[in-house]
Every structure is written in structure tokens, then in C-alpha cells.
Amino acid sequence: MSVSAKGVPRGEGSALTDDVNGDGYPDAVITSGHDEEIIPDRPDHMRSLVILYGSRGGLDPERRSVVRTEGRTLWPHGPEWRARRPDTADLDGDGYADIPVRLGFPRAGQPVLQIVWGGPDGPVTGGLSTVTPAQPGRFRSDWPATGDFDGDGHADLALTASGPTSQDQGGYAVLYGPFGRDGVPSRTRFHELKVANAPWYDVGWIAADRIRPGRRTGLILHRDGDGEQSEGVVMPEVPSSRFHRLGPGNAVATGDFDGDGRRDVAVGDDGSRNDEPGGETAGATRAITIYYGRAPRSPAVIRIPGLRGKLTSADVDGDNRDDLMFRNGGLVELLKEGLSARQVISPFRRPDGDYDYVTGPVRAGDYDRDGRAEVLLDSWEHDSFGPDPHRWWVWDANAPATGFDTTDFVS
Ligand SMILES: [Ca+2]
Ligand SMILES: [Ca+2]
Ligand SMILES: [Ca+2]
Ligand SMILES: [Ca+2]
Numbered sequence: 369m370s371v372s373a374k375g376v377p378r379g380e381g382s383a384l385t386d387d388v389n390g391d392g393y394p395d396a397v398i399t400s401g402h403d404e405e406i407i408p409d410r411p412d413h414m415r416s417l418v419i420l421y422g423s424r425g426g427l428d429p430e431r432r433s434v435v436r437t438e439g440r441t442l443w444p445h446g447p448e449w450r451a452r453r454p455d456t457a458d459l460d461g462d463g464y465a466d467i468p469v470r471l472g473f474p475r476a477g478q479p480v481l482q483i484v485w486g487g488p489d490g491p492v493t494g495g496l497s498t499v500t501p502a503q504p505g506r507f508r509s510d511w512p513a514t515g516d517f518d519g520d521g522h523a524d525l526a527l528t529a530s531g532p533t534s535q536d537q538g539g540y541a542v543l544y545g546p547f548g549r550d551g552v553p554s555r556t557r558f559h560e561l562k563v564a565n566a567p568w569y570d571v572g573w574i575a576a577d578r579i580r581p582g583r584r585t586g587l588i589l590h591r592d593g594d595g596e597q598s599e600g601v602v603m604p605e606v607p608s609s610r611f612h613r614l615g616p617g618n619a620v621a622t623g624d625f626d627g628d629g630r631r632d633v634a635v636g637d638d639g640s641r642n643d644e645p646g647g648e649t650a651g652a653t654r655a656i657t658i659y660y661g662r663a664p665r666s667p668a669v670i671r672i673p674g675l676r677g678k679l680t681s682a683d684v685d686g687d688n689r690d691d692l693m694f695r696n697g698g699l700v701e702l703l704k705e706g707l708s709a710r711q712v713i714s715p716f717r718r719p720d721g722d723y724d725y726v727t728g729p730v731r732a733g734d735y736d737r738d739g740r741a742e743v744l745l746d747s748w749e750h751d752s753f754g755p756d757p758h759r760w761w762v763w764d765a766n767a768p769a770t771g772f773d774t775t776d777f778v779s
Contacts, residue, residue: 369438369484369496375431376421376490381463385514385523385579386456386733388433388486390464393422394733396744397454397467398760399442400434400774415442417454417467418777419490422735426742427762429772433490443470443479443511453678453731457514457523457579459483461546467491468499468512468525481512481527483551497551499525501543506530506558508538513576515585517606522546523579525553526587526606528571531560538571540589542606559607561589572598577622577631586631588620596642597651602633602659614659615667616651621681623690625707630661634692639676656692658707670707672696682732682741684765693743695728700745716761716769718747725749727761740765 379390386394399415417435420427442454456465464486472479485495501507512525522545529541539560543553561571572592577585590600597616604610614620617635625632636656641648654675658668674697684691684704691704693713700714716727725747732743747759758775 369494370436371433371491371493372436373433373490375428376433377423377431379464379488381488383458383463383581384465385458386465387422388419388456388465388467389421389490390486390488391421391423393424393737394735395422395456395465396420396427396731396733396735397456398730398744398746398774399454400758400777416777417442417469417484417491418774419467420735421490422733422737424736426736426764426767427744429760429774429777432777434777435484435491437471437496440471440473440479443472455512455514456486457525457545458486459514459523459525459545459547460485460549461522464488468514470511481507483547485549495549497547497549499543499547499551499553501541501553501556503556503558506532507541508571511573512543513574513587514579515576515587516545516579516583517542517576517585517587518544519582519584521581522554524585526574526576528574528589529558532558538589538592540571540574540587540606557607561601575620575622586622588614588622588633590618590620593618593651594642594644594647595640596647597637597640597653599651600635604631604661612659615653615657617653617657619656619675619677619679619694621679621692623681623683623692624661624688625658625681625690625692626660626662627687627689627706628662632661632690633659634679634681635659636672636679636694637675638678656694656703668707670703672701674699677728678730680729680732680743682734682743684732684741684743686738686740693729693732695726698726700727700729713763716745716747716763716771718759718771725759729763735762736764738766 381390419433421431459466467484470479481499508528525543570592575588591598600614601611619636619638637653727747743763745761
């Protein structure tokens, strides 16, 4: 792999899970496609990782690293390519956040889980390690979830995994950190979702809560599906037989939405549907449902008929309650103040306003460390599934949105 860097502030290491250069400011990882590298017979394009560095002045596209992986491409996360937002965690414990990614040769078989290592100047050139757990044949293809699942301060990875005998029996595995630079975890443990205590056991994908110091990270297992909105379970701690069921919805975000200090889960209808006859409405809710961590508070349902794509959770106004940003038809909306207030924050006007563009939130973080999170959004042509969007926006509750273009991000 190769890394080209521009204006990267040199760091000395930090404890943040999203600080790739260790300078104390969170960094944002996005992906960038390149039209000229379109691969025939494949609706996918070669993609690079782009790391945008936080600073006192916020994200600045002039401070970035571009990671290219020499013939391999970032693999989609599930059926929808736009769902990819690579996570970060300090997997080897050196004070620089690392980036686990799935990379594959476009025409060949399954992709491989690899780690891009962070360092004082951003990703380390040549520092790409293949994750080599025990019993690799049991891992199902999936992007990993990052967390500290045993709360020991070392970041871990969780993956969907099959049982020891049947490929159909779904479960998960935790690869515990710290990882060596050879990609080997400290230990690997497999866990099955027992049919007796789970509503289903065909795990399709996995997601984690965010890493919080001294806490065990919760894990979400989501049922496999055929395009319809499917169900999940959330486990506040793993391994455990204790879980809470989540209703149908393929958009999942965690946060503390009511500010009571407990972790909540938001589940939304991302708009995808099963196209089999009779399956068109399976699981459809056209709503966001909030499952509160405080039992037995019942879930809250917020009707949003035009809900599409992913949910992005962050505290954008600094009131110590997480907010939700999402796409509603052609609008971008924000639910804030304990999700009691709803605000339209679009439009995001592109300089070349000739086309009909759609904008949606991708990820969020407090990149300038002022106590309020900024949200990164991307724009793409309406009714188009590609190429990757080149136009990005940084939205800040206290400043005008700023836009940038990744087309010329060769370095
Ligand atoms: Ca940083
Ligand atoms: Ca590291
Ligand atoms: Ca751990
Ligand atoms: Ca901020």
C-alpha cells in the first residue's frame, strides 16, 4: 500500500479511539472513489481511504492522508456501498488509532481483513497487516465492529462467525487486543447465538456501541436478510446470554439520546425492500424506533415516512444528549434536544448546481474539540448508485457548512 500525506499535524500519541495521528484531535475516515479506475463487469470502483485530520479549526481537506492499496479495493459493507464508514480503534495500543478494513482483488474471491496502522504522521506506509485469527474458516465475510468488549482498555474486534459444525449457525467471534503488528490478536473467542435463547440465529452483520474508557462495549447482532428490514439484538455486554430484541430496521445507531447516562439504540427503516413477490413490505416501518437503556421504558417511535439510508448519532449542540441526523426524502433532518425537536438542515448547495443531488450524513465527531460534534455528509447524483460521491460537506451547528471535493485527492 502507499500513503500520500498533505499537511498532517505530527502527534505524540493520545487515548482517543479516532485519533490516527495521535495529536489529541479526532480524525475522520472516509472513502473516495476514482472514475478512471472503474472495473468492467463490476458495479464497484477502486476506492481509497481518506483520513481528514481534526484540529482547533476543525476538519480541513488540506490536511489529509490518502491510502491506496495497490490493486485491491475496499470491499462493500453489506449490500449497500454507501454504508461503509470505516471505524478506528487503537488495536496495538501504541497511542495511534488504527483502521481495520476489508480489502480484496476485484475479480477474486473473498476479501481479507487487514489493519492500516496509525502513527505520528498518520497511516504508516507499508504498515498493512492481515488479521490472522484462530480458525479463520469460521469467519463470515463482514466488516468488523470495533470495541473494548472486555473493558480492559485494549481495543478488540468482533466479527460474525459460524458455529463449529454448521455453516448455517450464526454467531460472533471476538478478537481481543492488543493486536501484534503481524495482525495476530491476543486471543480469539467464538460465541454462538443459541436458538433456545435467541429469536433467530442467522446473523448477517454486526455493529458495536462506541468505545468508552473503562466500560465494556455493547454489541449489536443483526439478522441476515434479502433486502427487507430485518431485526437485531443488542447485548449490553458480551459474551452474555442477556440481550434485548430490536425490531426491524437496517439503520442502527447508538447513543445516549435522553441524557440519563445509559446507552440507547436507534433503529431506522433505511428504505431498502425485499423485491420477492409478497415481500415488498416485510419489516417496513418508515420510522425511527428508540430503544432506551433504562428498562422498562418502552420504545419511542418517531414516524419519518421518507427515511432513507443510515442514521448518524452525535451530540451536535453540546447538551450532553446525542442527536440523530438522517435523510428524509430529499431533505437532511436533525432530531435533537432529547429527540423532541426536529430541524431540517438541508439544502446543501453545490457550486455546479446543474444536477439534482442528494445529500446524506455519513459520520460525526467533535473534530475541533469544542464540545459539539460536526457531521460529515456526502452528495451524489439523484437516482444514481455511483460512482462514489466526490462532494462532501462538514456541518457544524455553530457555523456555515463547508464543502470540499475529493476528485483531486491523489495526495
Ligand atoms: Ca488527530
Ligand atoms: Ca495503533
Ligand atoms: Ca479489550
Ligand atoms: Ca465541535
